[in-house]
Amino acid sequence: MRIDLHNHTPRCHHAEGDMEAFVTEAIAQGIEVFGFSDHAPLRWDEGYRMGADEMDGYESEFAALKAKYAGKIALLLGYEADYLPTKTIDEVYSRKVDYLIGSVHFLGEWGFDNPENIFDCFGSDEFKRRGLEAIWRAYFAAIADMASSGRYDIVGHFDLIKLFGHYKGRKPDEAVFGALEAIKKADMAIEINASGWRKPVGEQYPSAEILKLAYELKIPITFGSDAHAPQHIGAKSQACYDLARSVGYKEAAIFESRKMRLLKI
Template identity: 50%
Template sequence: MIVDLHNHTTLCNHAEGSIEEYIEQAITNKTKYYGFSDHAPMKFDPKYRMDFSDMEKYEHNVLNAKEKYKDKIEILLGYEVDYLDGYMDERVLNSDVDYLIGSVHFIDKWGFDNPEFIGKYEEKDIDEIWQKYFDSIEDMAKSKLFDIVGHLDLIKVFKFLPNKPILEIAKKALLAIKEADMVIELNASGFRKPIAEAYPSLELLKYAYELNIPITFASDAHSPEQVGFSSQKLVEMAKSVGYKECAVFKNRKRQLIEF
């Protein structure tokens, strides 16, 4: 895939490999636009994100790499920001970046995609938590703080699926994404999880296409060998629905390119 905008660095405390190793793999993959969007700091769940004191280092390292590799690939700078009411920070939201990815990793402060807390699914009503998740996605879109929706249906990660039709649960969130003029990423990390499929599902992607919601692509790599993993599946999936263009961002401004 020629665009790959969601990737991490060791500063998030749960990734490995150097920035250069990620970029070299992207070059091997013939990627033209490669973005780092590491987990932004916030005063919650510090174990799985960079500290505020690391922001300058992170941005400096990515921009240095951008200059170093400018003749081989275009490097873009972003953050993946957790949408969690009361914890988002202006230092991140107003940072000088190319794009911001908005993601939901918490339902009532429960890290539902973290294997450490998988046991809590037994205590929950599955339809209720799916609805709460997509209500948060809807609220995130309505905030209009972000450019890209991260892994739209992450709630399916452990293959605990709802009884209600998924599109029925997710429809209002997708309409809010359309209204906010956001982009949805096709994220390959789901292929590495129990659900064993991309985020979003084909069903949700088809509805996004009906709504004319733009897409982009993402490895969501936490190690260099994950860069480009299952990328051809993502491209084929997008084309099967009807997509021919994907989004890239520079200074928070979107442009669409053919893929």
């Protein structure tokens, strides 16, 4: 079973290709369960996510595609919602969707994964200015808080903080264990997200070491291309599946109306 639950649409203002082009590409790739999870609205960084007034259009366009392609591919609806409690739009959490991906893209008001924000206003490298150690701990503490909030189904790109390559070779530590324990307690799944292959770090999220720990804790996995264009769909998917199987996983999670179901992979 090929599953891909993390995919964007142009409504977030930094993706391209209409929703139907994503669906036809997924079918061409042999994907059997495909989910849209566009960036949910947030009272912050609005240039990189859909507006609150666009949720209806996103959901109705999805519903039309789901009907049109029934029997050819199973389509699921989700959002990737930021964990940023002071900027949250609560309505996101009550939409009738199949799943919510919870992601940390911000530490305070710093959007650390946006290359435009890697430097502060004085031109200094924000990673150096804040300190790699402090950033690492703050990031995984935010992931643990996100899980403990109980508002999400899937952890988005678990170790995204490594994307620019700052933490090469770093082993999982207490900060990582704490986040994994919170995820386990919240009955969430972790995605194997292929988009790290498009970033300087050049590997999936999470690392193989972290995935082994997740397996030991019996945390379910799912898969996501994190496509921001149809041509991203399925890239490095084989490597992600091979990794999952090498760690021991035989099943992966999908979600329907916020309920998890495990499928053989």
